[in-house]
Structure formats: C-alpha cells, structure tokens
Amino acid sequence: MLAWALGLTTAFLLAELVGAWLFNSLALLSDAAHMFTDAAALAIALAAVRIGQRPADDERTFGYRRFEILAAAFNALLLFAVAGYVLWESVGRFLEPAEVESVGMLAVAAIGLVVNLAAMRVLAAGKEHSLNVKGAYLEVWADMLGSVGVILGALLIMATGWLWVDPLVAVGIALWVLPRTWTLLRQTIQILLEGVPSGLSLGEIRAAIGAVPGVRGVHDLHVWSVSSNDVSLSTHVELGDGADWDPVRVDIAAILRERFGIEHATIQAETEPCDEGSGLHP
Numbered sequence: 106m107l108a109w110a111l112g113l114t115t116a117f118l119l120a121e122l123v124g125a126w127l128f129n130s131l132a133l134l135s136d137a138a139h140m141f142t143d144a145a146a147l148a149i150a151l152a153a154v155r156i157g158q159r160p161a162d163d164e165r166t167f168g169y170r171r172f173e174i175l176a177a178a179f180n181a182l183l184l185f186a187v188a189g190y191v192l193w194e195s196v197g198r199f200l201e202p203a204e205v206e207s208v209g210m211l212a213v214a215a216i217g218l219v220v221n222l223a224a225m226r227v228l229a230a231g232k233e234h235s236l237n238v239k240g241a242y243l244e245v246w247a248d249m250l251g252s253v254g255v256i257l258g259a260l261l262i263m264a265t266g267w268l269w270v271d272p273l274v275a276v277g278i279a280l281w282v283l284p285r286t287w288t289l290l291r292q293t294i295q296i297l298l299e300g301v302p303s304g305l306s307l308g309e310i311r312a313a314i315g316a317v318p319g320v321r322g323v324h325d326l327h328v329w330s331v332s333s334n335d336v337s338l339s340t341h342v343e344l345g346d347g348a349d350w351d352p353v354r355v356d357i358a359a360i361l362r363e364r365f366g367i368e369h370a371t372i373q374a375e376t377e378p379c380d381e382g383s384g385l386h387p
Contacts, residue, residue, distance in 0.1 A: 106227055106228060106230065106238075107147055107150050107151040107154065107228070107238070107241070109224075109227050110147050110224040110227045110228050110230065110241070110245065111144060111147040111151060111376060112145055113147055113220050113223055113224050113227075114140060114143045114144045114220065114224055114245070115144045116220075117216065117217055117220040118137060118140045118141055118143075118144050120213065120216065121133060121137040121140055121213055121217060122137050122139075124209060124212075124213035125211070125213075127206070128205060128206035128207075128209035128210045128213070129204060129205055129206060130205050130206070130209075130210045130255075130271055131235060133210055133213055133214065133255060134191075134194075134275070140217070140248055141187070141356065143224070143241070143244045143245050143248050145180070145183060146180040146183075146241040146244045147241050148252075149179060149180060150173075150176060150180075150238055151178040151239045152176070153172050153173040154173070154174075155254035156169045156172045165380040167217050167331050169291050170331050170332035170335070171296075171297075171331055171332060173332050174293050174332060175293075175297075177239075177289060177292075177293045178290060178293040178294070178297065180241070180244065180289070181286050181287075181289045181290035181291070181293065184244065184247075184266060184282060184283075184286040185283070185286060185290075187279075188279040188280075188282060188283055188286070189279075191275050191276070191278070191279040192276060192279050192280075194272075194274040194275070195273075195275050195276045195279075198269075198272035198275075199269060199272050199273075200272065202268035202269050202271075203274075204268065205262055205268055205271045207259045207260075207262040207263045208263070208342065210258075210259040210262075210271075211255075211256060211259035211263070213255075213258060214252045214255035214256045214259060215252075217248070217251075217252040218252040218256070221245055221246075221248050221249035221252055223228070224245045224248060225245050225246055225249060228241060228242040228245060229242065239289070239384075242283075243285050243286075243289060244282075245371040247278070247281065247282040247285065250278070250281060251278040251281075251282075254274045254277055254278055255274055256272070257274070258270045258271060258274035270294060277381065294330075296330050296331075296332070299327075299329035299330075300329065301328050301329070302328065302329070302330045302336050305328060305336070305365060307326060307328060308365075309365075309380060310326065310328060310338070310361070310365060311323050311326055312358070313360050313361075313364060313365075314326075314340065314342065314357055314361075314369060317353060317356045317357050317360065318348075318353070318356070319344060319345050319348030319349065319352070319353040319356075320342055320343070320344065320345065320348075320353060320357070321343045321344060321345040322342075322349075323340060323341070323342055323343070324338060324340070324341050324343070325339075326338075326339075326340040326341075327339050327340070335369065336365075336366065336367050336368075336369070336371070337367075337369045337370070337371075338361060338367050338370040338371070338372075339370070339371040339372075339373075340370075340371075340372055340373070341373045341375055342357065342372055342373065342374055342375065343375050343376070344374055344375065344376055350374045353374075354372060354374070357370075357372055358370060358372070
C-alpha cells in the first residue's frame with residue numbers, strides 16, 4: 106500500500122518540479138514542496154512499518170513499534186517547515202508579481218490531482234489503524250486540495266491576468282494544511298509523553314475498577330500507548346477484607362477489555378495501600 110503510493114508520488118514530484126521551473130509558478134512550487142513531504146512521509150512510513158515489525162529483544166522489550174510515532178512527528182515538523190518557506194516566499198511575490206505560464210501550470214496541476222486521488226485511495230484503508238499512515242494520508246489529502254487550488258488559480262490567471270493569484274493560492278495551501286499538521290503533531294506528542302490515549306478517561310477507568318466487588322481502592326493507575334493502535338494499563342488494587350483475588354482480577358480484566366478496549370493490563374493486588382513514592386509494595 107505504502108510502496109504503491111510512494112511510487113506514484115515520487116514520479117509526479119519530479120514532473121511538478123520541472124513544471125514549477127518552466128512555468129515560473131510559486132503555486133506549483135508550493136504544491137511540489139508538499140508533494141516532496143508526501144514522498145518523504147511515505148518513505149518514512151514504509152521504513153517505520155518495516156522496522157516496527159521487528160520483534161522485541163533484551164534491549165527493546167516493547168520492540169520497535171514506537172518508531173512509527175517518531176516518523177509521524179518528523180513528518181509533521183517537516184510540513185511546518187515547508188509551510189513556513191512558502192509563506193515567506195509568497196511575500197516577495199505579492200510585492201513583485203512574477204509572470205506565470207498559466208496553461209502549463211493548469212496541465213501539471215491536473216495531472217497532480219489524478220495522482221493524489223490515486224494515492225489517497227491506496228492509503229485510505231490503513232489511515233484509521235496507524236498514525237504513521239494517517240500522517241501520510243493527510244499530506245496526500247492536503248496536496249490534493251493544493252492541486253485543486255492550483256487548477257482554480259491557473260484558470261483565474263488565464264481569465265483575468267491577475268498574477269497575484271499565484272502566490273495567493275500558495276498561501277492558501279500552506280494555511281490550509283497547518284491546523285491538520287498541528288493535530289497530528291499533538292497526537293504524536295501525547296503518545297511520546299505516554300499520556301492517556303485519546304478517547305479514554307483516567308477518571309472513568311478508575312471509577313470502573315473501583316466499582317468491582319472486592320475492590321477497596323485504586324491507585325498508581327497509568328494508561329498509555331506505545332504506538333497508535335495499542336493501549337496498556339498498570340495499576341495497584343487494594344482488596345477489601347476477605348476478598349478473593351482471582352475472581353476480582355478476572356472481573357477487572359473483563360471490564361477493561363469490554364468497556365475500554367484495553368487488552369494489556371498489569372494489575373497488582375494489595376491488602377493495604379502502599380507507599381507509592383518508595384517503590385515498596387505489600
């Protein structure tokens with residue numbers, strides 16, 4: 106999936122760079138810059154998938170799954186850098202409009218639209234299961250909108266001769282992609298900081314565990330993700346007087362699995378509260 110999308114994107118990237126140079130279009134250059142980040146994102150995503158499949162070892166007990174998150178964060182930072190460059194370059198074009206070959210600009214953008222739609226179709230199946238693939242999909246999606254913008258800009262320049270439309274389209278593409286890039290970066294930061302995964306509430310999980318018969322208290326509760334499609338939990342559970350640990354453990358595991366989708370849970374039983382700061386547990 107990623108390899109096919111990478112092949113399509115890289116092939117058109119070269120054509121778009123040539124078109125931006127031949128037709129002197131900043132909008133095409135902006136689209137080519139995003140296409141470059143698409144190709145980089147897809148290449149990194151492909152590498153991340155391959156590396157992430159490596160098994161755990163004695164040095165990396167969780168394996169290499171977090172490489173996917175590092176790749177997604179890098180892609181987001183790269184997009185921010187590209188958007189900043191385009192915005193800076195656009196200022197000069199507004200002050201001194203440059204001649205643009207709108208017919209060639211239109212032809213290249215139309216081909217780019219077809220390529221982006223094909224790449225999006227290839228990536229659509231995996232975007233809900235991997236932040237890495239989602240990042241690549243968002244970049245291709247943004248570039249598809251960029252192609253639409255370049256097409257509209259080229260038509261407007263052909264009809265009116267307004268050269269300032271070219272940098273205006275470039276700015277529009279850059280500003281359109283920034284909010285989505287920030288969302289992706291925020292998600293990756295949350296995972297890297299081992300924050301509570303999106304869609305889960307630590308308070309709700311604590312209350313659900315505390316409501317299990319035989320549980321007197323819940324503390325030292327942690328919920329985190331290593332990659333974009335797994336959730337882990339660890340907690341200390343204080344048992345009530347006379348409670349039998351085995352059925353309590355089974356009930357807690359069932360609630361975590363059925364209500365919160367948490368399959369990997371480490372639950373420690375205690376007969377009295379521990380000193381969380383000391384690391385000593387009864």
